[in-house]
Amino acid sequence: MIDIYCINLDERGDRWDHMQCVAEDAGFALTRIRAFGTTDVARMRASGEAADVVAHGPLSLQQTGCALSHFACWQALLASDEQAAVVLEDDVMVAEGFAAFLENARWPEDADLIRIEAAEQFATLGNVQEFGAADGRRIGRLLSGQSGCGGYILTRKAAKKLVENHRKFDMPVDLYLCHPTLRWFKDLTIYQVDPAPVRKGCLMRDHAEAGWAQSSIAPDFFNYVPRDDGVADQHPEDTRRPYSIRELGRQVRAVVRWLRRRRKVEVRFG
Numbered sequence: 001m002i003d004i005y006c007i008n009l010d011e012r013g014d015r016w017d018h019m020q021c022v023a024e025d026a027g028f029a030l031t032r033i034r035a036f037g038t039t040d041v042a043r044m045r046a047s048g049e050a051a052d053v054v055a056h057g058p059l060s061l062q063q064t065g066c067a068l069s070h071f072a073c074w075q076a077l078l079a080s081d082e083q084a085a086v087v088l089e090d091d092v093m094v095a096e097g098f099a100a101f102l103e104n105a106r107w108p109e110d111a112d113l114i115r116i117e118a119a120e121q122f123a124t125l126g127n128v129q130e131f132g133a134a135d136g137r138r139i140g141r142l143l144s145g146q147s148g149c150g151g152y153i154l155t156r157k158a159a160k161k162l163v164e165n166h167r168k169f170d171m172p173v174d175l176y177l178c179h180p181t182l183r184w185f186k187d188l189t190i191y192q193v194d195p196a197p198v199r200k201g202c203l204m205r206d207h208a209e210a211g212w213a214q215s216s217i218a219p220d221f222f223n224y225v226p227r228d229d230g231v232a233d234q235h236p237e238d239t240r241r242p243y244s245i246r247e248l249g250r251q252v253r254a255v256v257r258w259l260r261r262r263r264k265v266e267v268r269f270g
Contacts, residue, residue: 001029001097003077006030007089012212018088023111026096027099032068035065036065040068047147048118059169066172073154074159077156078163087151091150091201092199092200094197107139107191112190113188113189118195121229122146127140128194128263135268139192139194140191140192143180145180149174163207
């Protein structure tokens with residue numbers, strides 16, 4: 001099976017215990033990647049060491065530590081003989097059948113990075129198709145920006161590209177990986193799996209209060225949080241007249257996406 005890296009801070013043994021239980025229940029093994037905390041980053045900045053790894057510019061200590069932690073995963077892949085690896089953060093849940101999903105999926109040959117995390121924004125996907133085992137999942141080329149890096153599959157090509165461009169980091173890594181204005185987003189082929197088998201615990205009703213699931217991300221970071229019944233919370237705009245100018249514009253854009261073989265979807269967990 002493909003290697004699975006899990007980022008974990010030394011002082012967050014509770015999260016590592018959680019991920020060990022998740023892995024054991026799902027039937028896969030984890031390789032722990034030591035995360036960089038704020039103390040590590042402060043020390044590295046003081047010594048100038050951090051500048052050799054990632055440009056910390058406007059990033060906070062915590063954001064720089066997160067970038068360094070993912071950077072360590074990319075380096076670990078390049079140091080191995082493997083062609084790809086899974087990267088997980090330590091505050092996620094995985095869907096039933098996750099190990100079989102990784103074992104049986106037939107990834108597109110041109111894929112460089114594959115998001116396997118449920119999106120908290122609608123995603124525009126191109127050339128959506130079924131793949132892998134008969135589990136109802138589909139995969140499409142990601143054409144819009146997405147935030148979050150709780151779970152993704154990275155190829156050697158993408159890891160090399162990320163490491164080469166580490167000095168250009170001027171935004172949090174969970175935005176950088178899939179930001180449509182960046183050159184690297186256009187140079188590489190990024191896919192999104194739907195339904196996605198990984199989701200942050202803090203966004204799940206059954207786990208939101210658990211200690212391991214507490215997130216340091218500001219609550220307004222996400223556009224919305226879908227309800228557990230699978231239906232997104234209604235946006236206030238949805239109460240307006242059905243044939244308003246804005247609604248007509250949405251319908252026109254939907255037709256254009258259909259003609260261009262694109263689809264706007266709410267990527268769910270499952």
